[in-house]
Amino acid sequence: MASFVPTSADTLEEQRLYTSARMVDVQCLDCLARVRAKKNSEHHTSIQWNADAVAACPELGRRDGSSDSRDGHRGCPRLLASIDAAVRDGNLPVGAEDGY
Amino acid sequence: MSDYPQNCNVFYMSDTRMLDQGTTPIRFARGWHCLGLASTFADGKPHAIHGFGTKLVVWQDSKGELNVLDGFCRHMGGDLTQGEVKGDHIACPFHDWRWGGDGKCKEIPYARRVPLRARTQRYETAIVNGQLMIWNDPEGSAADRDILPPELPDVLTDKYTPWSWHTREINGSHCRELIDNVADMAHFYYVHFAFPTSFRNIFEGHTATQFMESTGRPDKSGGYSDASSTLKSEATYYGPAYMINWLTVDYKGFVTEVILINCHIPTGPNSFTLQYGISVQKPEGLDQKTVDYIAERYTESFGDGFLQDVHIWENKVAVQNPLLCEEDGPVYQLRRWYEQFYTDAAEVKPEMTDRFEFEVDTTKANEYWHAEVAENLAKRAAEESVSH
Structure with a gap:
């Protein structure tokens, strides 16, 4: 059961817009990780991973799993490079739509 | 959040955006919560902490362990935070029922025996970074110690100032x-x-x-x-x-x-x-x-x-x-x-x-x-x- 319950049906559509609209599949050029990404501008990036993608990424796999480590705070530079390549190749459009 | 009416749309245009204030959950979050510096509870007295829609009682037993129970006695609802620590137990000010850190009633000084069902809500504890943590779960699961916050290596040593x-x-x-x-x-x-x-x-x-x-x-x-x-x-x-x-x-x-x-x-x-x-x-x-x-x-x-x-x-x-x-x-x-x-x-x-x-x-x-x-x-x- 949802806990923070919207009273308007429109809110569910807003949730969809902000979390999944215009997300594009990006395949990592170095491993089997496939994520969904969005770029509202050159400097903005949104990356949605799933469990399979995290498991496929050797960079994230090398993180120190102990709880007192801040290792998990790093991203994967190879994936970021793959996202840049997707932009260059025209597979990932850059630009926002009304704030999302 | 003020008590503003949820649908204050007395007049509006069709493209006016409305604030959906929704409803807030009645349940409280599952997970570790910090009650404060462990040292503040270590004086042999009961301490009251408001939390999770009730009042909790925190006390240190003779082994130095901190214990956390729901603050209200399961006998007649007495306020344990106003009771006394007797030995390892917290004693209710109303009829002196003695509760242990495991949530069980250990002794009723005037009774022939303690009812078997005399168990109250207890919270599992951990000390992290000198702070008292408790596990809350409305479903009553055992505490997940794998997801405790990390210990900060140099804090609480000479290298850092005390909290x-x-x-x-x-x-x-x-x-x-x-x-x-x-x-x-x-x-x-x-x-x-x-x-x-x-x-x-x-x-x-x-x-x-x-x-x-x-x-x-x-x-x-x-x-x-x-x-x-x-x-x-x-x-x-x-x-x-x-x-x-x-x-x-x-x-x-x-x-x-x-x-x-x-x-x-x-x-x-x-x-x-x-x-x-x-x-x-x-x-x-x-x-x-x-x-x-x-x-x-x-x-x-x-x-x-x-x-x-x-x-x-x-x-x-x-x-x-x-x-x-x-x-x-x-x-x-x-x-x-x-x-x-x-x-x-x-x-x-x-x-x-x-x-x-x-x-x-x-x-x-x-x-x-x-x-x-x-x-x-x-x-x-x-x-x-x-x-x-």
Whole structure:
């Protein structure tokens, strides 16, 4: 059961817009990780991973799993490079739509 | 959140956007919650902590262990926090029923035997970083010690100042308002008087992290406004209620490492108790007095920061459908992450815990803000030259 319950049906559509609209599949050029990404501008990036993608990424796999480590705070530079390549190749459009 | 009516749309145009205030959850988050510095409970007396819609009793037994039970005796509802510690047990002031840290009634001095069903709500405990943590779960699961917040290696040693610990009650707001800050880039300029020059988030599993770099605004005072200082901040929530914030402050080339704990206990559906603690890495080559002075200044400045937030929370309304612009952080994804703690463990969806990364583009915002600050400074200079 949802806990923070919207009273308007429109809110569910807003949730969809902000979390999944215009997300594009990006395949990592170095491993089997496939994520969904969005770029509202050159400097903005949104990356949605799933469990399979995290498991496929050797960079994230090398993180120190102990709880007192801040290792998990790093991203994967190879994936970021793959996202840049997707932009260059025209597979990932850059630009926002009304704030999302 | 004020008591404003939920549908205050007396008249509106069809394209007017309405605030969906939604309904707040009745349940409290699953996870580890910090009750405060362990040392404050270690005096052989019962202590009262408001939390999870009730009052908890905390006491130390003869082995030095801290115990936490629901504060009301299962006999006739007496207030255990006003009782007495007798041996290892907490004794009710009403009829002297004695409760153990395992939640069982151990003794009723006037009774032939203790009823078998005499068990009360107990909370499993852990001590992390010198602080007392308890596990809360409306489903009653055993504490998950794998997801305790990490121990900070050098804190509580000679290298850092002892925790400066503070408590503040917040009324009229659900604690999710506090969590929202993790994804809120622009409020650092408006509420805390700093330019956030870099801003990123990662949400994964039970953690949510904010990375921020900022410099102070020269046109303001208080908060993070000191223009001669730049801040590198890495702040992670471990579960729903305990954040460790690693801060590197560069003040005119003088670098200090500061650790800020930001934690809370929900007290009711629209209230919570905020606690924060600060520990500063002692700069080498300085005498104790100077070190204490520096620690106090940081405590003051980050304490001010919280008070700036509190004023906003106590006056805003809840909103389930925030309207975002391109410069805003991932509020919806953060709330999706936060929802896991209010969902039965078996119902937690992958998208609530899947890794998500977001980098805010701060370039335009900073351009506009620097122009605004320059204008403010020019105005101030003009006013000062008139008055002289």
